[in-house]
Amino acid sequence: MLQTGPVKESNRNGRSKAAQNGATGVRKSEHLRINLENDVAAKGIATGLEQYRFVHNAIPEIDLGAIDLSIEIFGRRLAAPILISCMTGGSEESRRVNLTLARVAQAHGLAMGLGSGRALLEHPELIETFDVRYLAPDVLLFANLGAIQLKRGYTADDCRRLVEMLQADALVLHLNALQEAVQPEGDSDFDGLLTRIGALCSELEVPVIAKEVGWGIAPDTIRMLFAAGVAAVDVAGAGGTSWSEVERHRIGEPWRAHVAAAFADWGIPTAECIRNARRAAPGGLIFASGGIRNGVDAAKALALGADLAGVAGPFLRAAGEGEEAAADLAREIIETLRIAAFGIGARTVTDLKATTRIRRRDEEIDAAGVTRLAYKTPGAGTFLDITDDVAAAVKAAGVRHGICHVYSSHTTAAVRVNENEELLLRDFGRFLEGLAPADGRYEHDDLTQRVDVPPDEPINGHAHCRHLVLAASETLPVVDGRLALGRWQRVFLVELCSARQRNVIVQVLGV
Numbered sequence: 001m002l003q004t005g006p007v008k009e010s011n012r013n014g015r016s017k018a019a020q021n022g023a024t025g026v027r028k029s030e031h032l033r034i035n036l037e038n039d040v041a042a043k044g045i046a047t048g049l050e051q052y053r054f055v056h057n058a059i060p061e062i063d064l065g066a067i068d069l070s071i072e073i074f075g076r077r078l079a080a081p082i083l084i085s086c087m088t089g090g091s092e093e094s095r096r097v098n099l100t101l102a103r104v105a106q107a108h109g110l111a112m113g114l115g116s117g118r119a120l121l122e123h124p125e126l127i128e129t130f131d132v133r134y135l136a137p138d139v140l141l142f143a144n145l146g147a148i149q150l151k152r153g154y155t156a157d158d159c160r161r162l163v164e165m166l167q168a169d170a171l172v173l174h175l176n177a178l179q180e181a182v183q184p185e186g187d188s189d190f191d192g193l194l195t196r197i198g199a200l201c202s203e204l205e206v207p208v209i210a211k212e213v214g215w216g217i218a219p220d221t222i223r224m225l226f227a228a229g230v231a232a233v234d235v236a237g238a239g240g241t242s243w244s245e246v247e248r249h250r251i252g253e254p255w256r257a258h259v260a261a262a263f264a265d266w267g268i269p270t271a272e273c274i275r276n277a278r279r280a281a282p283g284g285l286i287f288a289s290g291g292i293r294n295g296v297d298a299a300k301a302l303a304l305g306a307d308l309a310g311v312a313g314p315f316l317r318a319a320g321e322g323e324e325a326a327a328d329l330a331r332e333i334i335e336t337l338r339i340a341a342f343g344i345g346a347r348t349v350t351d352l353k354a355t356t357r358i359r360r361r362d363e364e365i366d367a368a369g370v371t372r373l374a375y376k377t378p379g380a381g382t383f384l385d386i387t388d389d390v391a392a393a394v395k396a397a398g399v400r401h402g403i404c405h406v407y408s409s410h411t412t413a414a415v416r417v418n419e420n421e422e423l424l425l426r427d428f429g430r431f432l433e434g435l436a437p438a439d440g441r442y443e444h445d446d447l448t449q450r451v452d453v454p455p456d457e458p459i460n461g462h463a464h465c466r467h468l469v470l471a472a473s474e475t476l477p478v479v480d481g482r483l484a485l486g487r488w489q490r491v492f493l494v495e496l497c498s499a500r501q502r503n504v505i506v507q508v509l510g511v
């Protein structure tokens, strides 16, 4: 039940709970209208998926008709790994959208999320605007609630009630800190929320999924969420719908609108989120929404590590045009995804997820398995963690068993394997300073004694001496197509001199 008593009853504007209830419905309607009528896409930031391309396979050696895109999640079979992401409920307009999308999800075997159920918990008479189960008996269906509500008196019993009312298979908790922060009436006290999410996970019988709403989730948070007990995370990265842009259109006061506008390019791009999430939780269930606009985007999301690709804004706009338009969008995404799988010779979603035929566009790789990586280091003493780039180079090389040689083409920038732990990196700094102090005496620094000294020659005898003991390269094992690093091992480019442009060669040899 909804608790009262110790619960904070008013928000930043000091408005009563009853007033907020009405306000929630109005706000949701405004959100729908703004999403339908305005450009609410993130500005100045993209999903990062556009930076990847598949390596076409001219002889895929499979029959397009035999490609099986089906997957199973939480005991439900999906015809394709596509989620109509959580959006709406609570008004007549949102009822139409939900019913339309539910029919499409049922007809095409997609998963579907409903919008925040807070209004429904407070006004059970709104059930008709959310209830879609009778139209979508086979669909993997998610109920949804703002995680912040766990601090506003909503208990596991309330969440259970929401899931039961909607006959949902799981509960999605959305994390929308930035949206709440830019909303004039927002609820932005996220202090201690993770503990409450953990408690809910242990009490609720159905899986709990944590999701962002379009600014992405970083790997440290992914780890914390899985440790708290969530069954899946939707990274909902940046590059698609921007909720600061949506809120900007609702805000009357110009100065507040400017605050919202400043976040148009905020967030972690979806592609980066997926790669990092997969690394942070190798066996975790990862969903990816945020700017996925067609089946090729979905295929890239899966190849980068997602288990399910979510689409929100485009389905809302299609549903606004009618059921046929929404069904066409579903057909288009599924068929494009199927053809993308065909184009790289992937027969199943498992094959697609394991493909080595995905490259970053700026990755320069030649036939000898050489990838050239370029970095601008921030300054002396920096340990730049380049493990993900090296791992991507290994994946791109398509070598299953062999070795990976990582080489710095410099005499004052080293390549080393060690642990990425903040305090340890500071220890390394002190260790190197003790080894070859920056203010020590080095003959190399006496430019008057040297011949052919370039005009921009730095004073860096200490950096060369440190490099001598660190060395320029590491050789790493490649097993089953992946870097076989120990649990704590990361590959670093160690800057010993000053902020510089640095080049690293990654050469993968093997079969």
Ligand SMILES: Cc1cc2nc3c(=O)[nH]c(=O)nc-3n(C[C@H](O)[C@H](O)[C@H](O)COP(=O)(O)O)c2cc1C
Pocket: 031, 032, 035, 085, 086, 087, 088, 114, 115, 116, 144, 172, 173, 174, 211, 212, 213, 214, 236, 239, 240, 241, 289, 290, 291, 292, 310, 311, 312, 313, 314, 316
């Ligand atoms: C109109 C609309 C309403 C949304 N409402 C919710 C919501 O209630 N709960 C939630 O978790 N996410 C909500 N989202 C976020 C989406 O689920 C999704 O993560 C995000 O929009 C990024 O996907 P996109 O770029 O495909 O739109 C909403 C998105 C839209 C467009």
